[in-house]
Amino acid sequence: MTPLQRWWERKGFHYRRSLASRVALLTTLILGVSVAFIAATAFVVMRMQIQSSLDQSLLNRATKAASYPALAEMTAQEVPGWMLGAADVRVAFVDSGGNVLTADTGPAVQLGRPEMRVAEGRSRESIRTITAAGGVRYRVAAVPSGQRAALVLLQPMADTDRTLRKLSVVLLLFSGAGVVIAAIGGWAVARNGLRPVRRLTRSVEQIARTQDLRPMPVEGADEIARLTTAFNQMLMALSVSRDRERRLIADAGHELRTPLTSLRTNIDLLTQAGDGLPAEARAELLDDVRGQLEELSTLVGDLVELARDEHLTHAITEVDLADVVERALARVRRRALTATFDVSLEPWTVRGEAGALERAVTNLLDNAVKWSPEGGTVTVALREGVLTVDDEGPGIDEADLPHVFDRFYRSDDSRSMPGSGLGLAIVQQAAERHAGAVRADRAPGGGARLVMWVPGVAGPVASTT
Template identity: 60%
Template sequence: MSRLLRSLAGRVTLLTTIAVGLAVAFVAAGAFVTVRVQMQSTLDNSLLDRAQQAARTSALSQLSTRLEIPSWMLGAGDIRVAFVYPDGKVMTPDQGPRLYIGEPEFEVAQRERRFSIRTIGAGGTDYRVVSVPVATPGQALVVAQSLEPQKQVLARLGVVMLLFGLLGVAAAGAAGWAVARNGLRPVRRLTTDVEAIARTEDLTPIRVEGDDEVARLAAAFNEMLTALAASRDRQRQLVADAGHELRTPLTSLRTNIELLTQADTQADTPGAAALPEGARAELLDDVRAQIEELTTLIGDLMELSRDEPAAHLVAPVDLAEVVDQALSRVRRRAPGLVFDTEVEPHEVVGDSAALERAVTNLLDNAAKWSPPGGTVTVRLVDGVLTVDDEGPGIAEEDRGHVFDRFWRADESRGMPGSGLGLSIVRQVADRHAGRVDVAESPAGGARLVLTLPAGVPTPGGPTGPPPTWIPGGRP
């Protein structure tokens, strides 16, 4: 039983059966009470009519002295009669169980009441008793009829209702089970499909049938499968691209280390040619540069591969200060460039480290593409950071890909970098409810525009970006 109730079909069947059972019980009880009341009312009206007709008969005064009343006078032979006299005496013409006449009947005999109707017991049998006054003052006619026939009818009616009620409940249970199984068939099919997907990891969309709630659930599953497949494809592409990008610096690093090892070995061998000091210093510089490139690449990969960013200190940040700090770092790396800057204070709520990294990546990208002695223009106005360079610019067909991971234009294949810098900029912008766009600068180079909404701290904590904003930053 407990196993059955664990299934949705079993619970639906049980609830249907209980609901129908309660409905049948209420209907049966109402019908039984209605029939009982109607039978009682019919019996009372019949007895009262008989008694009143008998009381109006002229021969009643003579018959009452002899206590012989023919059954035709009262309309039937299934009743008992009695007379109530002024002195309180009660006489009955039959030899049945004694009828206990009480105060209501004496009040009718004394003309204090027009009539009385009540139920009394006599000899273990219930009687419905009606009393009416007769023509002789101080006397009343009492007519009583047994309630046993009525009880038998009600008992048979109760048995019939009980049987039909049980049959109705059983039929409702069977119908509920059939409806639950048929109605839940799409749910079982959907469950089977989802279990197959979990077992085989085949993310093929589920077939959707109809337009009901189950179809909407299947469509929602398909949307989830599409998102999951896209996430898995991105992960695979990230691993493949990361392996490709790591292969080149690792190969070069291994080659340089082997050359240094071989040179040290030859230096210990008498008569062997030693590696010139200039070549050795050049190899060591290459090793350091490759290690730095690997460190940067691994940090970028860790930043981009994280689905949920780690929690960081989120606080009001002056974007102008972030731009100044980033400019100081980039100026040291590109001493031959001119940086034309004009920044205005603009407060945002977010992670200052992540914002500084994004701004630094924008400036590094402009410095990399600018010619020697070129000018990089930096403007921060109303929360919009614009970085212009004087390089070759970005072709119109390539602008939709510059923020993709590991994407590089054909002309940048031989240049240093991993192709992850602008991807990190877009990620930081998204996590701060902003956006980053690419266009053409007035000098013909590339223009990158980072837009961040302002945020105003409140006593309950920093606010500003919408609720969907997730803080992010470097690990």
């Protein structure tokens, strides 16, 4: 955050910038830096090229001039360079002793060690830039001339500097224009490129306002289309969840109405009759009230269990499914005194919540006992993680098979029997929470067969000691 942004926040304002402006700003910065780098590179290359051409021309002229011995004599006779056809340069001679001979006038120039080395014969040539009195810059080239002497040509840099200044101004103007064009182009690209995002945002805001969960239209096959598809999948899941919630509430209300009505009727009878009600009738009414309370408690417990639609998060241990089935059988046997159980279990270790698994197995057994005739046999088998429960009842109609695990679903034959229609739904939920599955089928003997599978490994739970 920049200092301006921090100051803005301290003053209580919120610094916001749209995505389009950020994209445009980033594009402008990148293109601006690129244009500036290209302009700087072009300026440096042009300056080096101009200076290289100037140096080569100056050295060539100095070499040619040094081949004429008369030039030194004319310079000694104070003949200026412009009379010799060198109007744009100053001509000077320097010997190894540092003595300078020149006939040209102009700002004083201090020749130095590079030119002395050429005069002494230790360098073939030298070229450099020096600044004379008054800030006048010269490009100085020195080549050997005779014995222990050097010819020095001094080229003023004014024209070259002027050319470079004009070049820098031109490059600066073009760079500025390039940055402006980049900003306009970046903003246009950002606005057009983010138009689908804005359209998607408006659609989502419309859905949030109206609660209309219909899918949004998908255009194209780019990332925005994939995002729209993901939103549609989320809307579909939300719609299914909302419909399931409404159906659960409606079905729960319908199921709760019957026991509540019966309770109210029985309580009204007890209140109106008072002490005049025979003891036998009073006991019958109280038993009826107690049974309705148990039915209501079971229904509420089933609803609470189904409301736990979260993944397994606690009490996760390694459990032998055979032990879970044994505990569930012991519980059901205490309630179903007339039923016979044919049990065949193999150890099968699963990782999960023992309580949820036992509740699911208990519901399977209770369902089999409920549909079996008095004195009937319930067959229970556990092999390779597949728990099969067969009863000797009338079986399940083909039309009811796809719906037996639905919440509150009750076939026509079961409406007169006790139960809330939630037991098998709890079985399915427990199996799915343990990455398993359930299915309903017909048993070989004609009754119903309910199958639950939970992934695991063969054998009992490994000892931790």
